Amino acid sequence: MEIVPGLHRLRTPMTSKALPWITPYLFEGTDGVTLFDSGYGTPEATEALTDELRERGYAPSDVQRLIVSHAHPDHIGMASWLKQRSPDYELVLMGREAEWYGSMHRGGEEWMARSNEWLRQHGVDADEIDREAREHSAGPGQRASDDVAGETARHAHSMPRVAPDRIVSDGEVIAFDGWELHAVWTPGHTPGHLSGYLPAHGFVLTGDHILSRITPNVSVAPEDEVSGRSPLAEFLASLQKVADLGQTRGLPAHEDLIEDLPKRCGELAEHHEHRMTEVLAGVGDGQPTAADVSSRVTWNKPYDTFSIFKKRSALGETLAHLQLLVDEGRVRRVEGDAVRWERA
Numbered sequence: 226m227e228i229v230p231g232l233h234r235l236r237t238p239m240t241s242k243a244l245p246w247i248t249p250y251l252f253e254g255t256d257g258v259t260l261f262d263s264g265y266g267t268p269e270a271t272e273a274l275t276d277e278l279r280e281r282g283y284a285p286s287d288v289q290r291l292i293v294s295h296a297h298p299d300h301i302g303m304a305s306w307l308k309q310r311s312p313d314y315e316l317v318l319m320g321r322e323a324e325w326y327g328s329m330h331r332g333g334e335e336w337m338a339r340s341n342e343w344l345r346q347h348g349v350d351a352d353e354i355d356r357e358a359r360e361h362s363a364g365p366g367q368r369a370s371d372d373v374a375g376e377t378a379r380h381a382h383s384m385p386r387v388a389p390d391r392i393v394s395d396g397e398v399i400a401f402d403g404w405e406l407h408a409v410w411t412p413g414h415t416p417g418h419l420s421g422y423l424p425a426h427g428f429v430l431t432g433d434h435i436l437s438r439i440t441p442n443v444s445v446a447p448e449d450e451v452s453g454r455s456p457l458a459e460f461l462a463s464l465q466k467v468a469d470l471g472q473t474r475g476l477p478a479h480e481d482l483i484e485d486l487p488k489r490c491g492e493l494a495e496h497h498e499h500r501m502t503e504v505l506a507g508v509g510d511g512q513p514t515a516a517d518v519s520s521r522v523t524w525n526k527p528y529d530t531f532s533i534f535k536k537r538s539a540l541g542e543t544l545a546h547l548q549l550l551v552d553e554g555r556v557r558r559v560e561g562d563a564v565r566w567e568r569a
């Protein structure tokens with residue numbers, strides 16, 4: 226699909242039923258092309274990208290630049306595959322994302338152990354976690370998944386190890402081939418998520434920060450509890466930041482184009498406000514764990530039917546809301562063998 230002359234929306238496959246495609250954007254230049262996001266580094270995905278490029282008269286060796294909205298494997302996954310085909314291309318990431326991306330590579334299996342301990346600490350059943358660990362070692366990535374978080378978790382160890390060539394900061398203009406893409410730091414979904422504003426055309430490439438139908442995953446991860454990061458506070462501020470760009474249209478990395486981006490920002494903020502009320506009601510007058518609160522919140526499917534991967538992401542989201550309630554002085558965190566929560 227050509228959005229404006231020289232800017233195309235491509236598709237490469239995911240293995241998730243909920244999100245079948247990631248949609249990289251292709252900017253044509255005089256002597257090659259720039260991509261905004263890529264796809265998984267799987268053979269099916271790289272083949273799809275090759276076909277998409279060929280249809281427009283290009284090859285992977287014509288890629289001069291890959292700007293990545295964030296370092297999840299469905300966005301940055303082709304970075305090293307591309308380096309083999311176009312060794313001089315420039316990988317562009319936001320500074321905060323590059324730091325975070327680097328820290329993930331130090332994780333490995335240790336990350337899984339830490340993450341499992343974290344689930345236990347927040348009240349997820351230990352037998353269930355062990356069962357997941359066995360399935361994980363039996364064959365990660367072999368099953369089709371119905372949830373994106375699970376897919377991301379299973380691909381976490383197959384992340385490409387490519388150092389960024391250019392680090393950009395908030396407000397910086399990335400200029401190439403007559404295009405001017407303004408880097409907008411939109412943390413929340415990840416700590417250094419980049420959205421790309423094209424003021425000349427009134428479009429924002431929103432990555433996973435804003436999607437047309439689903440609400441992006443905004444979660445507290447184990448390392449966020451150490452750093453004190455509040456992803457939901459970041460996310461809500463980033464929604465406001467995009468809305469403040471004025472009347473724009475959104476080019477997201479999945480799902481459909483967004484005709485009225487400020488309106489969609491408002492809907493997402495409203496969703497979280499509603500969820501905050503539910504989480505607060507889930508805390509009630511007792512001292513539940515975050516897993517207890519998760520089970521009391523309305524999800525798109527009944528909580529009891531969730532796989533452990535989905536429970537992990539539900540827990541992260543619940544914690545993001547609990548953290549914001551703590552920031553606002555409405556809830557208190559009670560340390561103990563298991564972490565509990567009570568109304569302040």
Ligand SMILES: [Zn+2]
Nearest residue numbers: 297299433478
């Ligand atoms: Zn994505």
